[in-house]
Amino acid sequence: MALPLDGIRIADFTQMMQGPWATQKLADMGADVVKIERVGGEWERFLEAGGETLDGTSPFFLAMNRNKRSIELDLKSDRGREIALEFAADADVVVENFRPGVMERFGLDYETIRERNPDVIYVSASGFGPDGPYVDRPGQDLLLQSMSGLARYTGRRDDPPTPVGTAIVDEHAASLIALHTTMALFHRERTGEGQRVDVDLFSAALDLQCQELTAVLNMDQEFERSEEGIAQAWLDAPYGIYETADGFVAIAMAPLETVADALDLPALAEYDDEDAYERRDEIKRTLEAETRSRESDELVETLLAVDVWVAPVNDFHDVAEDPQVAHNEMLIELEHPNGETFTTTGFPVDYSKTPAAVRSNPPEAGEHTAELLAELGYDGDDYDRLAADGVVGAGTDE
Structure with a gap:
C-alpha cells in the first residue's frame, strides 16, 4: 500500500538530532x-551513551x-558540492541544520x-534562526532549555535550575520540521509554489x-517552584511525584477531598480549594507521609478506582x-549493522x-553511494574515480 509521502525525494544534509529525527519521521x-x-x-x-x-x-x-539511504560526500570539494547540488536539484525537499552561513559557503543555499x-x-x-542577535551562537538543547526558562522552572525551590532528562527542545523542533x-x-x-521554511530551537x-509563558507574562503574580516538588510552579497540590513503600507514583490534578476519602486521610480533607496552591507544600508533605506507607500498585489501583489521575x-x-x-507496538526490533x-x-x-512501515534499517555510512550516484547517471568508473579522489566515501555497495 502506498504511503502518504511515496514519491517525495528529500535531500537530507542534517546531523545530530534536530534534523535527522525529523527526516526519519x-x-x-x-x-x-x-x-x-x-x-x-x-x-x-560516534556519539557515546554513558561513555x-x-x-x-x-x-x-x-x-x-x-528508512534512509546514505551517501558520503566531501562538501568542501568542488566536485562534492556539484554532486550535492545535483541531489538538491532533483529533490522535492532539502533539509539542513548547519549553522547559518555554512550552506551559503558550500554553494547550497x-x-x-x-x-x-x-x-x-x-x-x-x-x-x-537565519539572522538576529544570536545568529552566531551555538544552538544546543541544554543551552536552549536554559535560555528559554524551561530549566529555571523545573525542580524544587532550593535546587539549582534543573534540565529535563531528554533533549526535549531538539525533539519538539524535529516534530515542527516534519509538520x-x-x-x-x-x-x-x-x-505549485515551493518556499523556504525556517525552524529554530x-x-x-x-x-x-x-x-x-502566557500565565507569567499576563498575571500580576510571581510564580516559583515549590519546596516539596509540586511538578509545576503554577499548579496546585497534589500535582507531583510521591514516594511510596516500593517506588514512586505521579498524581496529577485531583480534588483533595476525593484523594482524602480514597486513602482514609482526614488530615488532607482539612485543606480547602484556596489552600491547594497557597499551602501546596504542606499538602504534599501530608499526602506523602501516607503514600510512603503503601505500595505503588495498591496506591494506583485505589486512586484509579475513584477516577484520580495517577500513574506509576x-x-x-x-x-x-x-x-x-x-x-x-511502540518498541520494535531493527537490524544493527x-x-x-x-x-x-x-x-x-x-x-x-497508510500505516508507517520499516522499509530499511539505519544505513552504514555511505552504504548507498554507488546506487545513488547511478541514479544521477554516474557509472562504475565514475564512482571509482570519485572514491579514489576522496570526493565520495567508499561506502559498502557491491
Whole structure:
C-alpha cells in the first residue's frame, strides 16, 4: 500500500538530532530520504551513551535514521558540492541544520538551489534562526532549555535550575520540521509554489511553554517552584511525584477531598480549594507521609478506582514490560549493522489506511553511494574515480 509521502525525494544534509529525527519521521511515511553525510559519516554515528557505543555505532544514531539511504560526500570539494547540488536539484525537499552561513559557503543555499529547482521546499533548521542577535551562537538543547526558562522552572525551590532528562527542545523542533515540511508540500500541491521554511530551537523551546509563558507574562503574580516538588510552579497540590513503600507514583490534578476519602486521610480533607496552591507544600508533605506507607500498585489501583489521575513512575525497563506499550507496538526490533538486532521506538501515530512501515534499517555510512550516484547517471568508473579522489566515501555497495 502506498504511503502518504511515496514519491517525495528529500535531500537530507542534517546531523545530530534536530534534523535527522525529523527526516526519519518523513521517511517513515514513505519519503525517499537521501542522507548526505561527510566522508566518514556524520558525528551522531560516534556519539557515546554513558561513555560507550552500541557495538561501534551510537544508539542515538540508530534511533533516528531508519528508512534512509546514505551517501558520503566531501562538501568542501568542488566536485562534492556539484554532486550535492545535483541531489538538491532533483529533490522535492532539502533539509539542513548547519549553522547559518555554512550552506551559503558550500554553494547550497536556498537561492542557489532554487535556480535549478524552482519549486523546491528548502527547510533550514538552526539554533536561533537565519539572522538576529544570536545568529552566531551555538544552538544546543541544554543551552536552549536554559535560555528559554524551561530549566529555571523545573525542580524544587532550593535546587539549582534543573534540565529535563531528554533533549526535549531538539525533539519538539524535529516534530515542527516534519509538520511544517508536510504543510509546505500541501501548499505546493495546491499552488505549485515551493518556499523556504525556517525552524529554530529557541522558538521551539518557547513554543513548548505556551501555557506557562502566557500565565507569567499576563498575571500580576510571581510564580516559583515549590519546596516539596509540586511538578509545576503554577499548579496546585497534589500535582507531583510521591514516594511510596516500593517506588514512586505521579498524581496529577485531583480534588483533595476525593484523594482524602480514597486513602482514609482526614488530615488532607482539612485543606480547602484556596489552600491547594497557597499551602501546596504542606499538602504534599501530608499526602506523602501516607503514600510512603503503601505500595505503588495498591496506591494506583485505589486512586484509579475513584477516577484520580495517577500513574506509576517507571524506568525504561518497566516501560519495556508495560502491556500498553506492547499493545501500541511502540518498541520494535531493527537490524544493527553488525547483523544482530536492537530495540528502538516504533511509530507513535496510527493511520487506518497508510500505516508507517520499516522499509530499511539505519544505513552504514555511505552504504548507498554507488546506487545513488547511478541514479544521477554516474557509472562504475565514475564512482571509482570519485572514491579514489576522496570526493565520495567508499561506502559498502557491491
